[in-house]
Amino acid sequence: MVQAVVGANWGDEGKGKVTDMLADQSDIVVRFQGGANAGHTIINEYGRFSLHLLPSGVFHKQVINVIGPGVALNIEALEKELNGLKEQGVPQPQLLISDRCQVLMPYHVDFDRFEEERLGKQSFGSTKSGIAPFYSDKFAKVGIQVCQLYDEAILRERLAIALVKKNCLLEHLYHKPTIDLDEMVHIMMEYGARIKPYVADTTRFLMDADQKGKKILLEGQLGTLRDPDHGIYPYTTSSSPLAGFGCVGAGIPPTSLKKIFAVTKAYSSAVGAGPFVSEIHGDEAKKLRDRGGDRGEYGATTGRPRSVGWFDCVASRYGVMVQGATEVVLTNLDVLGYLDAIPVCVAYETDDGQVLNSFPSTPTLMHCKPVLETLPGWKCDIRGIKSYKDLPEECKAYVDFLERAVGAPIHMVSNGPRREDMLYR
Ligand code: GDP
Numbered sequence: 001m002v003q004a005v006v007g008a009n010w011g012d013e014g015k016g017k018v019t020d021m022l023a024d025q026s027d028i029v030v031r032f033q034g035g036a037n038a039g040h041t042i043i044n045e046y047g048r049f050s051l052h053l054l055p056s057g058v059f060h061k062q063v064i065n066v067i068g069p070g071v072a073l074n075i076e077a078l079e080k081e082l083n084g085l086k087e088q089g090v091p092q093p094q095l096l097i098s099d100r101c102q103v104l105m106p107y108h109v110d111f112d113r114f115e116e117e118r119l120g121k122q123s124f125g126s127t128k129s130g131i132a133p134f135y136s137d138k139f140a141k142v143g144i145q146v147c148q149l150y151d152e153a154i155l156r157e158r159l160a161i162a163l164v165k166k167n168c169l170l171e172h173l174y175h176k177p178t179i180d181l182d183e184m185v186h187i188m189m190e191y192g193a194r195i196k197p198y199v200a201d202t203t204r205f206l207m208d209a210d211q212k213g214k215k216i217l218l219e220g221q222l223g224t225l226r227d228p229d230h231g232i233y234p235y236t237t238s239s240s241p242l243a244g245f246g247c248v249g250a251g252i253p254p255t256s257l258k259k260i261f262a263v264t265k266a267y268s269s270a271v272g273a274g275p276f277v278s279e280i281h282g283d284e285a286k287k288l289r290d291r292g293g294d295r296g297e298y299g300a301t302t303g304r305p306r307s308v309g310w311f312d313c314v315a316s317r318y319g320v321m322v323q324g325a326t327e328v329v330l331t332n333l334d335v336l337g338y339l340d341a342i343p344v345c346v347a348y349e350t351d352d353g354q355v356l357n358s359f360p361s362t363p364t365l366m367h368c369k370p371v372l373e374t375l376p377g378w379k380c381d382i383r384g385i386k387s388y389k390d391l392p393e394e395c396k397a398y399v400d401f402l403e404r405a406v407g408a409p410i411h412m413v414s415n416g417p418r419r420e421d422m423l424y425r
Pocket of ligand 1: 295332
């Protein structure tokens with residue numbers, strides 16, 4: 001049976017915690033897209049972790065963790081994460097890397113930085129971890145697959161083709177030093193040797209596991225609104241964070257995907273550029289930002305302050321719909337305990353006074369203002385409460401309201417960052 005944990009919004013919804021929890025009942029956890037550009041925060045018996053590339057099943061001894069072909073594999077970042085786990089006393093996880101996965105090259109990181117510098121104020125808020133140049137190369141068919149690291153002649157030929165273009169851009173567009181072919185071949189072969197013990201035909205492995213009825217969990221990064229097709233293009237990421245793509249990026253038949261958990265926060269947060277209709281500013285924002293998450297709303301990978309705002313019913317309903325969520329997991333409900341009254345964005349209003357209930361494409365979105373409705377706050381700390389029924393009435397009413405708004409059932413509500421802070425409704 002295959003299930004997926006994905007984000008309903010802009011990312012940072014608390015997916016890492018939910019995956020870590022669900023991994024406990026899984027045989028296999030798979031990362032299917034993205035790379036080391038975003039982070040999942042996980043707090044468990046070993047400590048606090050920011051996972052970027054490793055699947056969140058790495059804390060569970062029985063789980064086989066898979067990096068699927070859809071992922072941007074930054075080998076150095078992967079090794080750093082594996083070492084970090086070891087240093088914090090986590091037993092060596094079981095890990096498989098798809099031989100079809102493509103390698104994020106050192107020059108992808110450089111190109112990301114050079115391009116953001118070139119764009120200046122018009123940049124898209126890249127995390128500068130090489131993701132956009134990586135996926136551009138993948139689809140332009142000048143990328144390098146893991147399996148190509150083990151044949152020097154093929155690697156050299158592939159790199160020679162790629163480097164002609166790269167060096168032309170470096171010299172004439174960015175005015176930076178060019179890349180030496182021999183040196184790059186050497187670096188990549190060394191990287192290949194280091195990850196060799198993990199490399200496998202994960203497509204075959206997952207298909208067989210699925211046939212045998214193993215429990216497989218697909219772990220998404222970012223959220224619906226960062227999808228290159230369905231999100232707020234161009235303020236999107238470069239691979240699809242949708243559960244539907246999970247089957248492709250992992251290598252699983254789409255008919256095997258039975259449950260889709262779309263995670264959303266009880267308020268909104270976004271890191272990076274792009275329209276954000278329910279965003280709040282100034283002191284009001286600072287109060288929410290400093291209370292959000294486990295250490296305030298600051299990016300797990302970049303440390304950048306996240307933009308924050310009220311729960312956005314329009315964006316979340318859309319996010320849940322596009323994910324095809326069978327249920328929604330609501331996180332960070334405890335964060336709102338300081339408010340007397342809680343505004344919720346229930347619709348958008350355009351410049352010409354039109355009221356929108358469905359999420360529009362980016363140019364319209366840029367001109368939308370939030371239509372707010374205010375719900376009563378519960379004015380207390382709900383952390384530590386163990387049973388859903390013991391929540392304050394106002395708090396339960398808030399969850400009921402959100403459930404009606406997003407159009408999918410909410411069975412799990414998170415009232416704190418730790419693994420055990422989860423209420424079942
Ligand atoms: P992800 O990328 O979707 O996994 O999300 P992040 O890890 O980037 O951000 C989620 C933040 O919320 C992290 O700081 C988590 O520790 C924190 N978190 C998750 N669930 C809860 C919760 O219910 N309450 C609080 N206060 N923090 C939570």
